[in-house]
Amino acid sequence: LVLSVPAEVTVIPLDMEGTTPPVAFLKDILFPYVEENVKEYLQTQWEEEACQQEVRLWRKQAEEDAQYACWQMDLDRKTTALKQLQGHMWSSAFAAGRRKAEFFADVVPAVRKRREVQTKVYIYSPTSVEAKKLLFRHSMQGDILELVVGHFDTKIGHKVESESYRKIGDSIGYSTKNVLLxxxxxxxxxxxxxxxxxxxxxxxxxxTGLTDDKTCYSLITFFSELYLPPST
Known part of the structure; x- marks a missing residue:
């Protein structure tokens, strides 16, 4: 199965959870790490500006924030404050070598191939930009951050809002018709x-299986099924 993409496409924003890294890696490994260590993080990092910024975003006391963060993760909330907290905590885990990022096997070869034909690859997900960069720097395939041109998170807008994609096009200087999500x-x-x-x-x-009518969308299972004509 091959999905042919219009030749006008020169920019590809990739989703994260469930598209590039497996859902299980995030939900079974990274998210539990935050839940298990958030209290210690707040206690040891309380005086740091990064921690204070997160607390100000929540506008709660440190003891309340620990429970609030876990509550948001349980509900799969994608607030900026939560994503920043996760990013800062993952940073120390990756730097210490306690975690390595897992990507689907087809992701890195496909992104490398796109780079060879001058297609610009971005990452767009609710995960903070800092956290996304960590995953690409500390992957099981090594440091692959250079394969990605840039990153977007919820600061540019929520992913279920059309205006967010218009803003992305404007910010990178491309028409939306040049973009494939x-x-x-x-x-x-x-x-x-x-x-x-x-x-x-x-x-x-x-x-999880699609809930919408599959006939409404172009579908692929692996990035290798995506055919883009070489850029000129």
Whole structure:
């Protein structure tokens, strides 16, 4: 199966959870790490500006924040404050070698191939920019951060809002018709298409099945099924 993409596409924003790294890696390894260590983090990092910034975002006492962060993760909330907290805690874990980022096997070869034909690859997910960079710097394939041109998070807008994709196009200097979003979330694909962005839904074997009508979207299972004509 091959999905042919219009030749006008020169920019590809990739989703994270369930599209590039497996959902299980985040939910079974990284998220529990934060829940298990958030109290210690707040106690030991309380005087640091990064920690104070997170606390100010929540506007709560440190003891309340520990419970609040876990509550947000349980509900899979994607607030900026939570994502910043996760990013700072993961940073120390990656730096100490306690964690390595796991990506689907097809991701790195496909991104390398796109770079060879001058396609610009970005990452767009609710995970903070800092946390995304950590994953690419500390992957099981080594430091692959250079493969990604840039990163976007919820500061530019939520992924289920069409305006967010217009802002991305404006910020990188490309028309939305030059952009192809790859995501495993149909609501995000719909929002992107609402901004005249091309979109394909990545149906990974380990992900939850699609709830929307599959005939409404272009579907791929692996990045290798995506055919883009070489850039000129």
């Amino acid at each position: 790859l995501t495993d979330v149909t609501q995000e694909a719909r929002a992107a298409e609402g901004a005249a962005v091309h979109a394909a839904v990545v149906v990974r074997p380990s992900n």
